Amino acid sequence: MRPSDVERVTVCEAVGRYTEMIRAKAATGALAASTAEVYIRDVHTFAELAGGEGVLDDLDGADVDEVLLRFAHKPDGRRRDGGPPAGAGPRQSGSSQARFLRSLSAFFRYAAVAGWVQLNPMEAVTLRPKVRGGLRAERRALTxxxxxxxxxxxxxxxxxxxxxxxxxxxxxxxxxxxxxxxxxxxxxxxxxxxxxxxxxxxxxxxxxxxxxxxxxxxxxxxxxxxxxxxxxxxxxxxxxxxxxxxxxxxxxxxxxxxxxxxxxxxxxxxxxxxxxxxxxxxxxxxxxxxxxxxxxxxxxxxxxxxxxxxxxxxxxxxxxxxxxxxxPGELEAAMRVHPLLGRDDPG
CATH class of the missing domain: 1.10.443.10 (Intergrase catalytic core)
Structure with missing residues (x-):
């Protein structure tokens, strides 16, 4: 797809159209009502965290990473206390973080087919769900x-x-x-x-x-x-x-x-x-x-x-x-040239 084929819709516009599609699927029975509710809630949260006025196609993997991290520390609306206090680590459970990631993946797959994005930013996301502890960064740098x-x-x-x-x-x-x-x-x-x-x-x-x-x-x-x-x-x-x-x-x-x-x-x-x-x-x-x-x-x-x-x-x-x-080996290399001790004798 060439850049001229991409429709430069804002995040809010894309979320609105996606919401209509999800509701239509739920109305015809193609999607369970509870699942549709989760998808809709998550993409609206995404728009809130990403900034609704920005162009969807301008978002890259780093932007989605940032949204995922913000979501992890967002107060949990299902709990009266909102989860752990700010600064004490993620306030969303690991399962909630993994679910949010799946919702965004579904949204951007649809966006790619609809022509709202030229390149699916989820392919460049570095955060992956783990069994415990929620999202963790996946190593991307080459050695x-x-x-x-x-x-x-x-x-x-x-x-x-x-x-x-x-x-x-x-x-x-x-x-x-x-x-x-x-x-x-x-x-x-x-x-x-x-x-x-x-x-x-x-x-x-x-x-x-x-x-x-x-x-x-x-x-x-x-x-x-x-x-x-x-x-x-x-x-x-x-x-x-x-x-x-x-x-x-x-x-x-x-x-x-x-x-x-x-x-x-x-x-x-x-x-x-x-x-x-x-x-x-x-x-x-x-x-x-x-x-x-x-x-x-x-x-x-x-x-x-x-x-x-x-x-x-x-x-x-x-x-x-x-x-x-x-x-690999960077700590050992750093200690060999310690600024307070000088370079170790190779012997």
């Missing part, structure tokens, strides 16, 4: 070995000679390499990546910057690592020119038809690059997972937290906690 394999494959793809057997407008290697490198190095939201225009990339003081237009009308200027900037230059000079048919003069990333690349196509690009990675270091990953990977490895390298926040485009430092995954 250093896995990330190195993917980045190495992307760089190799950018340096490879074009396949003479393929038509000029089907040679997408440079574009695919650039997509993976931007996702891994900068960690943009997939919507920020596909909305990027050529003019958003500029040079200042010899450094190539990307002006990213993010959520809430906020912009951020992020410097690109040299290796990524070099691939960008080659893509603009050669790769994009091969795909350009004059239909999208501003868009950075083009499909082989010359249209702006759709959000739903980005996963396919990542999967193609993954096929070039050694199977021993290969692990499937989503665009949202690469955003987690960027945050995790920048923070593990002791990069200033506020700098990481600015790279990712978060308004609050506390949000970084959702993107910080544990890496």
């Amino acid at each position: 250093a070995e896995q990330a190195d394999g993917l980045v190495g494959a992307a760089r190799g793809l950018a340096e490879a000679a074009p396949d003479p057997a393929r038509r000029r407008d089907q040679r997408t290697e440079l574009r695919d390499a650039l997509i993976v490198l931007l996702l891994a190095a900068v960690g943009p939201r997939v919507s920020e990546l596909t909305r990027a225009d050529v003019e958003d990339f500029y040079v200042n003081g010899g450094v190539r910057y990307w002006r990213i237009f993010g959520k809430g009308g906020r912009t951020r200027d992020v410097p690109l690592p040299g290796a990524v900037a070099r691939v960008l230059e080659v893509y603009l000079a050669e790769g994009r020119r091969a795909l350009d048919r004059g239909r999208e003069p501003k868009a950075l990333l083009l499909s082989w038809r010359g249209r702006r690349l759709a959000r739903g196509d980005v996963q396919g690009v990542i999967d193609r690059v993954l096929e070039r990675v050694d199977p021993r270091a290969r692990r499937g990953v989503t665009p949202h997972g690469l955003r987690h990977t960027t945050a995790t490895h920048l923070l593990a390298a002791a990069t200033d937290m506020d700098a990481v926040r600015r790279v990712l485009g978060h308004s609050d430092l506390s949000t970084l906690g959702r993107y910080r995954d544990e890496l």
Whole structure:
């Protein structure tokens, strides 16, 4: 589905239409009345927590994660005391959290079929229900070995000679390499990546910057690592020119038809690059997972937290906690270079 096919309805509008559909199913007996009541209550709670005036298609996995966390700490209306006091942990039971997640999954499946969202954000949600304790974050970040394999494959793809057997407008290697490198190095939201225009990339003081237009009308200027900037230059000079048919003069990333690349196509690009990675270091990953990977490895390298926040485009430092995954051996590595004791003697 191309972006032009998506109906940009607000969250409230989508919830209202979905509610009508659920009530119609209940009236015909296709859905139990008690089940319909739960679905309707949950999607209205979702609209309340997500902000009803926002456009549904603008929500990504991180936004849904935030809603799920807010729901977990929402007072339980079935109890007089509202559940545990604020700050004492989740106030909703684990079963209620899992039910709410199922309700949102059903809602977004319908939204995808109805054409209200181009990409189902539930596919990028990192919270999963557990038997006890409610929702828990699922590790999404690639390990250093896995990330190195993917980045190495992307760089190799950018340096490879074009396949003479393929038509000029089907040679997408440079574009695919650039997509993976931007996702891994900068960690943009997939919507920020596909909305990027050529003019958003500029040079200042010899450094190539990307002006990213993010959520809430906020912009951020992020410097690109040299290796990524070099691939960008080659893509603009050669790769994009091969795909350009004059239909999208501003868009950075083009499909082989010359249209702006759709959000739903980005996963396919990542999967193609993954096929070039050694199977021993290969692990499937989503665009949202690469955003987690960027945050995790920048923070593990002791990069200033506020700098990481600015790279990712978060308004609050506390949000970084959702993107910080544990890496194998990171505690041992941290203690080997303890700032108070100096680096251990390797012997």
